Amino acid sequence: MGIGAAVVVVSALAVAGIAVATLTASIKPTVDLGGAAQTELPIPEIGAIPGGVNLLLVGSDSGQGDPVYGERGEHLGDVTILLHIANDHSNATVVSFPRDLYVPIPECDASPGESAEGTDGGTDRLNTALSYGGLACTVKTVSALTGLEIPYAAVIEFNGVVAMSNAVGGVAVCVAERIEDEYTGTFLDPGEHVLEGMAALQFLRTRHGIATGSDTARISNQQVFLAALARTIKSDDTLTNPVRLYGLAKAAAENMTLSTSLNNVTTMISIAKALKDIPLDRVSFVQYPTYSEDGGLLPRDDDATVLMQAVAADQPVIAESTGAGSQSTGAPAQTETPAATDAPTPTDATTETTAPSADPSVPVALPPSISGQTAAEQTCSAGRTLDDQ
Template sequence: MDDQTSGPAARESGAPGSRRSRRHASPADRGFMTRRRVVAISATSLSVLAVAGAVGLWTAYNNLNSNIKTVDIHTESGTGVAAGGGTLATGTQHDAMNVLLIGSDSRDGDNGQYGDKNSGARSDTTMLLHVAADRKSATVASIPRDTMVQVPSCTKTGGGVSTTQLAMFNSAYSTGGAACTVRTVEAVSGLTIDHVLVVDFTGFKNIVDAMGGVPVTLDKAVDDPDSHLNLPAGTTVVNGEQALAFVRARHNLGDGSDIGRMSRQQQFLNAALDTLNTNGTLDDPKKLYKVLDAATKALTTDPGLGSLNALADFASDLKQVPRQNITYLTVPWEWYQPDPNRVQLAPKAQELFDAMRQDRTVPVDVLALSAKQGQQTTAG
């Protein structure tokens, strides 16, 4: 029997699947097929974009994570460096945190332009950050770099072990890096340091540039040939190079003292935090990635902060602290009698450390003394 739906007659009849039916499909049918094709193409495109986006985000995360260098601050060696890994050591957000912020004057690599490449690395700036357990307040206390302290025995950066000695506080970093500085702070304060963040000159500059600059305000113009800082009176948005000169200048800005310079560094830190919160960086993925890339390349942390996730948790903790509840001060000091160019910790310093250890606010008399000393000059 002949098949009634096959052959030339069938192909011309308009039966389903015939050339005629395809050629002469109704407008409604053609519209449906077009829409179906568009939906299929769109779905495929979205799938490709989603996969590409996920791959891009994963790549960006890995890049940032691998930028981070870590140093173990609670072992004898304290000098081994690795990249990536680590979780927030404080455990829960209900723990108080003590974090040491160190600005290194290392002359290695690109930092060589700022001085003698053979002078070694010291802690040019050290701030002790205490974040309260309830995340409602924080204290930032600068430690004068010329403070005479007992630097404990440390494993030296180049190998070997140092002996306990009376020396300037910033020499601890040149002896054994961040680990020795942490040990020194713990020895003189009785505190346990949970984390450390170290940044050098070049890293500091790159972070400021990635942010698009930070505004600083001067009562009068400054032209400092030593630091090459040249700024007018009033408010100026400074770039990385200018910012570095601003926080390091001593002889032609302020009273020329190291104590006065620390106050300026705290003001700059506060302005930088304000800038991040107001210039749209946190809401712009491209800007944020640029800042994060510069920051992660610049930082050396302890293993507990040695991952992007851990740093994000740390930043989240800090963000909970109301800006008006961050107290800035200098650890109380007094003149070191054997050398007028040096200082030593004053008895009130222990009151500050006790308050941090007990997670209390800074005593009023300690704040008053620090404010008074901010008006004094040290030639160190």
């Protein structure tokens, strides 16, 4: 069973660096001790990271041996999300990759610390890359799939989601139809619910209680949470509350495995400064386009090219509709899996695509097979009851 763990990492990374600066600024006046110890040293000024950023966020389902999550099998990366920040920091795109997407897995070295034995390569589900060669292998796999260089990456576990949702003080999510899931213990009536801790984790993990019950429907449900989280951090006092910021930074540090390139405060602060001023309507969450075949998912290559060309060109993107697990406020729930997930093969359903505009400020209208939303859009989870499962 997959998790939506990585959806909170985007905000965690953004505020972790800000927390350091905010807590430092909140320290009371110092006491003059006299002598050499009083010598004033220069304080470095850290600005936004120059240029664009590609950062891969992976949610592991290992459970870290915690018995509360029951017996876990392989160490799989059941959530894989790519965060792209434009070169001029005017927009950001967050691409979710389905766990059951069949892709070429490159040759990867063993990573004993991640219980990964290495692989000679081959074609397999994306979520197996973490078990084959750890975080580095997942980065190599996604980089080859997207054509993007990915210098930063992080892994988060179940307990990290619990800790960070607690630190932010909960996230208010909208539920359109009742969610009932015996597997995760998620039972939510229509309306607004403030979720934190284990309740937030289970909401992000639920699949059976969402629309079609597919992992791709779960991704769009996770985007409901992520967009709400982004609005929460922007609208309340999170960015100016030292205690809350410190809690997020501490939770991130204690519950995430970071790439060497990301494991320093200066880098985190500089990425945070690049993220913090992007308008909500220029932060887009989209799902990598796929089609079903023989029980698995394959890339919808032509539509994926439109998406990745837009990302590479630093253009904001707009999805035509939300996925099966969510709906726009006031709109009817989707009852069938959209073309992005259970569509026929490309030879049976061809989508017209257009190249991105030369003007990087013009949003690219994505093909219908690519679902998603912006952080500014109000959406609700499209649930289903036990009777429909």
